[in-house]
Amino acid sequence: MVATTDTVARNEWVPCGWLGQIAIGTNLDTMIFGQPIRVARIAQDDYHVVELSDAGTEGRSLPVQTRYNCIFTTLGEPTRALPEISEFDEPDRRIVGCGSVGVSTCPYRLIENFLDLAHLCFIHKDILGDPEKSEVLAYKTEHRKEADEIWAVDCSFYQPAASKASTSGQMTKYIYRVMSPFSVMLYKTVNSDPSRNDAICVFIQPIGETQCLAYMPMALVDDVSTDGDIIEFQQSIFLQDRVILENQRPALLPLDPTYELPTRADASSIAYRRWLKAMNIQFGILEKQAA
Amino acid sequence: MGIEHNQWRGIGLDRQVQPASSNPVIVNGEMLAMWRGENGPVRVWEDRCPHRGMRLSFGFVRGDSLRCIYHGWAYRTDGQCVEIPAHPDLTPPKTICAASYPAETRYGIVWTNLERAAPSPLPDLGPEDGWEPVRSLYVNGSAAQVEAAIEAFDFGAPSMVRLKHANAIALGIGVELELLIALQPVADNRIGLHVVARGASTPETRASLARRLQRLRTEIEMAQEKK
Numbered sequence: 339m340v341a342t343t344d345t346v347a348r349n350e351w352v353p354c355g356w357l358g359q360i361a362i363g364t365n366l367d368t369m370i371f372g373q374p375i376r377v378a379r380i381a382q383d384d385y386h387v388v389e390l391s392d393a394g395t396e397g398r399s400l401p402v403q404t405r406y407n408c409i410f411t412t413l414g415e416p417t418r419a420l421p422e423i424s425e426f427d428e429p430d431r432r433i434v435g436c437g438s439v440g441v442s443t444c445p446y447r448l449i450e451n452f453l454d455l456a457h458l459c460f461i462h463k464d465i466l467g468d469p470e471k472s473e474v475l476a477y478k479t480e481h482r483k484e485a486d487e488i489w490a491v492d493c494s495f496y497q498p499a500a501s502k503a504s505t506s507g508q509m510t511k512y513i514y515r516v517m518s519p520f521s522v523m524l525y526k527t528v529n530s531d532p533s534r535n536d537a538i539c540v541f542i543q544p545i546g547e548t549q550c551l552a553y554m555p556m557a558l559v560d561d562v563s564t565d566g567d568i569i570e571f572q573q574s575i576f577l578q579d580r581v582i583l584e585n586q587r588p589a590l591l592p593l594d595p596t597y598e599l600p601t602r603a604d605a606s607s608i609a610y611r612r613w614l615k616a617m618n619i620q621f622g623i624l625e626k627q628a629a
Numbered sequence: 630m631g632i633e634h635n636q637w638r639g640i641g642l643d644r645q646v647q648p649a650s651s652n653p654v655i656v657n658g659e660m661l662a663m664w665r666g667e668n669g670p671v672r673v674w675e676d677r678c679p680h681r682g683m684r685l686s687f688g689f690v691r692g693d694s695l696r697c698i699y700h701g702w703a704y705r706t707d708g709q710c711v712e713i714p715a716h717p718d719l720t721p722p723k724t725i726c727a728a729s730y731p732a733e734t735r736y737g738i739v740w741t742n743l744e745r746a747a748p749s750p751l752p753d754l755g756p757e758d759g760w761e762p763v764r765s766l767y768v769n770g771s772a773a774q775v776e777a778a779i780e781a782f783d784f785g786a787p788s789m790v791r792l793k794h795a796n797a798i799a800l801g802i803g804v805e806l807e808l809l810i811a812l813q814p815v816a817d818n819r820i821g822l823h824v825v826a827r828g829a830s831t832p833e834t835r836a837s838l839a840r841r842l843q844r845l846r847t848e849i850e851m852a853q854e855k856k
Binding site: 455587 | 660676677679680681682683684687698699700701713714715716717719721724725
C-alpha cells in the first residue's frame, strides 16, 4: 500500500490504538492512510509514534495525543484540534472502550452509517428500531463554521430497546455531531434522566482507502450495566452494521449527488458529503476530485 | 476484459432461483442481482441500490417488489422505486430506479446480456421444449480450457458437438441424450456452467450426469495445476 499524498486527509488527527492496549515497553505496528507506523508505549502515559519504511526501519516521529481512551496521531500538520467532548470529564460518567472493529470500506461509509436513522429499524430491528415505525421525522443539519463541524439536531426515532439500560420502547432523541471527516458522535437521551445525554463516539483509523478500524469510546450515565454488558451490546450492533458496510458498492464514497440518490432522511449524509467535497478531500473518494 | 459486451450468457438454472429470493451473480466482473418475486420470471439487476449502494442481492422480496435490506426501499419489477419507509407518505421520484439488465428464461436457463440499451436477440439454440435442469457448477479455468475439456470429456457414451455458440455448447450423447451447457464468464479464470439435458428421462440419469460433471470440473482443475 502507498501512503496517501492527500494533504487534507494527512492533516487530520486519527486514532492508532487504545490506551492500555500496548504493554509498557512494547510496540504496536499498524498503518494510517497507507503509511506503516509504530506506536511505542514508553511509560504509563507516554506513547511515541514513528513512521516505518517498507523495510520496517523507523523513520520520522509523528505527533501524539491521548484522549477519550485513544492514542491519536497525524501524518501532517493539523489545523483542527481534537474535539472537545465535555461529557468525558463528568465525574459520574462511565467511560467504556468497546475495542476496535475492522471494517473493509472507506471511512466515510462508516460515518454515514452512524449518522443514519432510517436503517435502524431494518438492520437493528427490535433493538434500535421497529419496522412498523420506520418514519424519519424532519431534523435540522448545520455547518457550524467556527468549529467547522457538521451537526444534525432535533432528531428522534422510536426505539424498542435503545440501550443496555432500556426496559421498554421510547422515542429516543438524538443529536449528531461530525467533528472531522474521520470522527463522529451522538448524544442520546439517557433512560433514567432525560436531562442528560449519553455520548457515543466513533473515531476511525483509516488503514487504507477501503480498510478501517473503528474505535467507539462512550461516556454513559448508567450505573446498572456491567462494562461487559455494554461492550457486548455495542459490538452486536456494530457487527450488524458491518455486514452492510462491507457490501456497499462502490466501497469508495461517491460525492456526485446523482451517483447515489438521497431522500430527506439523508439530510445529514447530504451535508457531510457537501462538506467533504468543499474541503476537496481525495483519500477514499470515488471521484478523487480535482487534482 | 476484452470480451464483447453485447452477448447473452446463461447465469443460472431457472428452477434453482427460488420464488421470493435475491441472489448474487457475477458476469465478467459485473456484480448482478438475480431475483424473483413471489410469482413471475427472474429479473436481473445491477447489484447496487441507487440510494446508498447496498447490494440488492442481500435484499428481500415482498410480493413482487425487491426491497433493499439497508433502508427497506421497495423496487417494482421494472426497477422503479415505489416505497421509501423513512417517508411513508412520499411518492418516490421517477429518477429513483434500479438499473435492470435484459433477462430471458429459455431451455430452463436464465440468460442475461450486459448490453442494456440495445441487446441483440437471444440466439436460437434449437427447440425449447423437453429440457430438464441437471446442475450448475463453477470451475477454475479459462473459457477456452473449459470448452476444450467439454468437447474431449467422456460422458459415458460417444458424444458429438451439435452446436457451438459464443457462450453455449450443445452436445449429443449416445442416441437419446442431449446436453446444453451455458458458459458464464465470472472472471478471466473462473467459469460457471449451467447444464440442462433432454432425453435424460429419469432422475437417476440426471443424477449420474451431475456426478460426471463434477468429474469434468476435477479434470479441468487438475490440468490447470499441472501447468
